[in-house]
Every structure is written in structure tokens, then in C-alpha cells.
Amino acid sequence: MADHAQTPHGQATGEQGTRRDFLFLTAASVTAFGAASAVWPFVSSMNPSKDVLALSSIEVDVGQVAEGQAITVKWRGKPVFIRHRTAAEIAEAVKDDGADMKDPQKDEVRAQKPEFLVLVGVCTHLGCIPLGQKDAEPKGQFGGWYCPCHGSMYDTSGRIRKGPAPLNLEVPAYQYVSDTVVKIG
């Protein structure tokens, strides 16, 4: 190293940074910040756009659904199961509250009104749509839903009881805007 502290090119002895180091670091940080700011809009453009978000809630009149019947509505491109449970089904779900489950949850927290169960109809394993909405479809050993892809079985509360799925069927955010109209999302 040179004897003197700084050459015209800014080389310095010892620990102290040089003016060149300073310029280099400042330029590099500004560049990095600029590059990150430039990338941001590109990545952001791939997130849901305003028109997609605008369609993110729906209202459903559940008064039309007879007891024992179930309907499927589309919400955010996914099926939502709404089942009008019979008293027997509710009783069975409540009875099983203490059973050995992967994702223990009481039935009362899964339905705002016990007779209407509202669930996102997507298997929590790998995203297939479980069967069980129609009478002719298999409902699995627990009387709820049966996923044909990998054999997951859900009970009458939509809780996972058997099979590879790790979680219960998701309960979407919803509220009753009137006695029979549910707003999902």
C-alpha cells in the first residue's frame, strides 16, 4: 500500500473507507433500490386486479334450500357448499365434537346457524372438489363428503376424519344480511 493516506484515486491505508468506496456503495444501493422499485410493478401486476377483487363477494338466499338438501355456489372461482342439515346430521356432528380428529373443532364454531353449513368445497389436501352434495354421490363413512382424488372423508360438519387431507373444509367469512340471505366474502 502507498505510504500516504490517499492517492488521487482514493486508495487508503487502514480500516477507513475511501471516497471511492463511498461512491461505489451509494451508487450500488441506489441501483439496487431502483431495480427493486422497477420489479415491484411487474410482480404486483400479477396479483388480482381491481375487477377480480370487485367480484369477491356474493349474496345467496338460503331460504330456498330445503332441509337435507345442499347447493353449490361459485365464489372467487371456487365452489361453496351450503348444506341445510337435518336435525340428525347436526346431532351427529355435535356428538363427534370430542372424537379423535386431525383438526379438532367444535361444530358450533363451524356454523353460525346450525342448520346451514357454509363451506369452501375444496379438499384441503390437493384442491379437488369432494363429492357428497347430491344424493347419489358417495358421502364417505361419516356422512359428510368424500374426496375422490385421494380418499379424504369429511363428516357432517365438514371436518376431516379420515384420509390424507390435513385440515377441515374451510369456513369462508360470511354473514347473514337478513334471515335467509348470506353474504359470502
Added chain:
Amino acid sequence: MAANFKNPVVRWIDHRLPVFTFLHHEANEYPTPKNLSYWWNFGSLAGFMLMVMMASGIFLAMQYTPHVDYAFNSVERMMRDVNYGWLLRYIHMNGASMFFVVVYVHMFRGLYFGSYKAPRELLWQIGVVILLLMMATAFMGYVLPWGQMSFWGATVITNLFSALPVVGEHIVTLLWGGFSVDNPTLNRFFSLHYLLPFVLLGVVVLHVVALHRFGSNNPIGIDTKGPQDTIPFHPYYTVKDMFGLGVFMIFYAYWVFYAPVTLGDPVNFVPANPLSTPEHIVPEWYFLPFYAILRSIPDKLLGVIAMFASILVLFVLPWLDRSPVRSGRYRPAFKWFFWMLVFDCVILTICGKSPPDWIWSPFAFSISPDVGQVGISIIAMGQLATTYYFGYFLVVLPLLSIFERALPVPLSISRPVLGAGGSHAAIAQSPKPMEKL
């Protein structure tokens, strides 16, 4: 010679896949004339623009629907609903203009400093291929938003091929995939607009390979004669390119953020209507000179031929200009004709933009439809400018090659750069041009 990399991971990879050796050879070892001016920034800027266009285009394609019923609305949805969609679109729209700006400067640089001359003829020709690919890509990209100018621009340009005798009509039907510009046309244009930039990228690689064979030309236009005339590309020109990029980005950002639609035609914000042609059909500014050449020939077929010839003539340019002196700096007469060509292209641009029956009054600085005015009609001016355009390449350059007396050219790059040589004559008399200074 393989570089000695310190990083063991780099060494491990390089031993099996010598990418780092390649980069080191093409950047750190690549000798570049040390006297390159800022005119030599525009090649890398063009490369940068290609990257920007591909990146923004890929993201736009994620939002775009290539169907006549949805295309216009999908573009408007980008502008209103997609996060930063307006930004991506303005980057892409103005990016096309910026790409042409830097490429045109890059080409005029080559024209002035004789970069097309031996041994760089093929490098130049590959560049012309790049220009043609850019034009095709830009044209098809302009059709995609499916506005009025998209539709009628596509109609007019594809109809050019109908000028061909016998097969013309069949070729146009083939291009359209129907009996007018319609959904099949839009679909194939989208497909090709996505494909061609990758073809372009391949040709750019060839362009760079051809460049690295003999290295850059330089403002003096003489060959480098040894290490004393060159500096490594990296870090010297990478840092200079970065600085130029910063300045250029300010220019580019001005358009994107402050004048995003100024360079475009407002008519294209009206959805395409196949039943109604807009009053004036004008291409984007970068096509105006060629459009003016097309319109200045009264015959349909000859007009089309002239338009294509105005670009094809560039392919044979290296053999039209036989002067052994490359740089315009040492060609006193050539200089004048060169700057007249630049001016001529500006005139052609104005002609292409103006309705052909209008009158240009040079003293009033106005272009107006008033036929009673003293002045020259746009069509006549276009014809004059077209004549000079071809005259420059086909008459002026061959004649200059014979009659022009060039100034003495320095014997080495080092001398004038380091200030050792005062007048050119003194340099020419230097007994040892290659001596190290």
C-alpha cells in the same frame, strides 16, 4: 487464456461449463478502442430496450385477450384494473418509440463513421435484418390493442402486398386468413408478435458475435494497432454504458410518466370499426419516412417497391461507398451530404405525417390545407426528399468514393487521444505511429 477465478463455486462450474471464462473473455479481455464517444452508447441501449420490451411484453401478454371482441377491452382493463397495468403498458408503448430512437441514432452513427465498411459489412447487414424484424414486430404489436388505427393500419399495410401482380390478392388473403383483417389476423399477429422478439434476440447474438470478431469501429475510423490503442470493455465501457443508460432512462421516463400518449395517435383510443375508416391514416412516427416514400410514388406497385427498397438499399451500402476512409471526420464533402441525409429523413417524417394534398409554406413555417397558399405541396416535397434519399446511397456515395479527397487520417488512435498530435498533418508525418506513449 482462462481466467483464474478465486471463488471455488465459480471455478467448479467454470471447469464443467466455461460460462465465466466466456464472459471474462468477452468483457474483461475484449479490447475496445479507447476513443469511443457517446455515440457508441446506443448499441447497448438498444440491447437494453429489447430486454425492457420483452419483459414488459411478457407481463402484458398475461393480461391481453387476442380476440376481436375482447382485445380492446382487455387493454382498457389493463389501464384501469390491473395493478400497475397502466405503467406496464406505457413502458411498452413508449418503449417501442425509444427502441427506434436508439436504433436510428445507432444507425446514423454507423453511417457517419463508416461502421458498415470492411471488415464489418456482415455486421452491418445483420443490423439491417434486426431493423426489419423490429419493424415487423412493432407493426404487429400496434395492431393488438384493436383500436381504429390498429385496424386500418393493418388493413393498409397488408394491402401493400396486393400490389404484386397475379399473386398479390392471394397473398393478402393468406395474410389475413379471411377476406378482411379480422379475428384470424389478430390471432396470428399476436402469435408472431410474441415470437419475433426471440428471433430478434437470436439475430442480436449474431450481431454481437460479428462485432466481437473485429471489435468496435471508432470515431477516427482506423483500426486499432495494438494494446496501446485499446482498453478492456469491462470496466471502462460497462461503466460508461451504465452512465449513458442513466441519462437515457431519464429521457425514457419523461415520456412514460409525463407524456405517455403524445407519441401515439389519439384515434387508436377508439375501438376498431371495420365499417368506418378514420380521416387520416398515419403510422407511428418511426415509420413515417418510409410511409412518405411509399406515397411519393404515384404508381401502386412502384411505391411499394420504393418503400422496401429504401431499407434494402442498406444491404448493399458497403459496396456503394467505396471510399477507403471510414470516418466522416476526414471526409469534408461526405459530411455535408450525410447531414443533408439526416435533414432529409426529418423532411420525410414531416411529409409522412401530413396529409398529401396539404401545402407546406417554408417561410410561414406552416403546413395547411389551404391550396391558395404560396408553398410546395407535401407530395412534391416528399418526392424531392425521396429522390435525395436514394440519391445519397445510389449516386452521391459512389461518386464521392471516386472524387472526394479525404483529409489525412491519424496513423494511430493513441496519438490524438493523448494529445500528442496537434494537427493531422503532424500526426501523418510521425515516423513511429505505433510507438507507445
